[in-house]
Amino acid sequence: MALLDDVKSELTAIEGELPLARKAQVSAMIRFGGGLRRSPQGQIVMQVQLDNADAAKWMQANIRELFGHESRILTASHATPNGTVQNYVVLVERGAGALALQTGILDRRKKMVRGLPADVVNGNIAQVKAAWRGAFLAHGSLSDPGKASYLEVICPCPEAAMALSGIAHRLGIQAKPRQLRSSQRVTLKDPDAIERMLNLMGATRASREWTGKRSDGEARGKANRLANFDDANMRRSAKAAAEACDKVRHAFEIFEAEGVQVPDNLRAAGQLRLEHGDASLEELGRLAEPPISKDAIAGRIRRLLQLAEKTEKNLVK
Known part of the structure; x- marks a missing residue:
């Protein structure tokens, strides 16, 4: 008004x-x-x-x-x-x-x-x-x-x-x-x-004010939408990382109980996941020695979990 x-x-x-x-x-x-x-x-x-x-x-x-x-x-x-x-x-x-x-x-x-x-x-x-x-x-x-x-x-x-x-x-x-x-x-x-x-x-002065505030409002709306989008992505990433940690921890328990020898590169990838529970795959790749891509670190964790799943199925048999 x-x-x-x-x-x-x-x-x-x-x-x-x-x-x-x-x-x-x-x-x-x-x-x-x-x-x-x-x-x-x-x-x-x-x-x-x-x-x-x-x-x-x-x-x-x-x-x-x-x-x-x-x-x-x-x-x-x-x-x-x-x-x-x-x-x-x-x-x-x-x-x-x-x-x-x-x-x-x-x-x-x-x-x-x-x-x-x-x-x-x-x-x-x-x-x-x-x-x-x-x-x-x-x-x-x-x-x-x-x-x-x-x-x-x-x-x-x-x-x-x-x-x-x-x-x-x-x-x-x-x-x-x-x-x-x-x-x-x-x-x-x-x-x-x-x-x-x-x-x-x-109303030339009011026109400039209305147009300026409308543009600012549109910019804020866009920024809020992007922030909400980024926030949702962060929540999804955090949830996925927590679930991955639980799976890796369970995999190590299976390996220890059965005395399974795990390849060093797979063990190192799993250990990085447990030590840096909030980190993204890209960040885990940079922490690896030597640094590797996020696809590579994801592949190693995936093979680690597949090995644990195969071991667990053999136990059931």
Whole structure:
């Protein structure tokens, strides 16, 4: 959540955007974060719920500057499985209907626009980027680095999801709408597409941080997998060495009991196995006098055990 909050704060700190782009951003924030409501007193109001304080302040300032309406910011908190979440509601009580017309949320017939305003969908690239920025500020989320990658916006209806997906295509990004339980969503899962969208929206610093942490997470994951693999190999090698020691010890007991003469090279190999119970075959080969290969030391131990097995079978007969 900390990274997501940083992304949204960075998006609201962008300077130098032209009025048309800022209007598109306000329109998208209203469409994806709330809309017109009827208050308990029967008054038509506009309220937009956001999860970032900077986004709420940005919207309040731009509603005043661009459209000439005053608003209030209300705070509310609610408990979730991951802890308490703070929400911010930008509330326009006077002139809400006029603001809806100005932002294109209502069309000229004063009917609610189901997707995004036509002026935004057909606008220039700066407006398209701003609309995606507004939708993300209103109801967007971003995966933590190290987890399955996604950038997602929850949409109020299928038409809004289709509109958001459509303007993503204008930016050269494939963003498919999908339905998850009762909600409509537009989701990016490709890490390169996510990085590009963050940059297009204006979160360049957060994009670098997200990409860097994701790469570090992937590297750590690979290192952990290799470490686990090496650890498993070590455990298997240690188990095999312990079993070999037991077999060699049993073989020497048989030879001693029966007075069997064992070839010197086989006896020396068995003795090395007993004296260096944790050593690998390669290490045993280096300890031999003169040093020999691991295949050679393995062959000598194998012939030693075969001799012991043959001796034991003759005893049974």
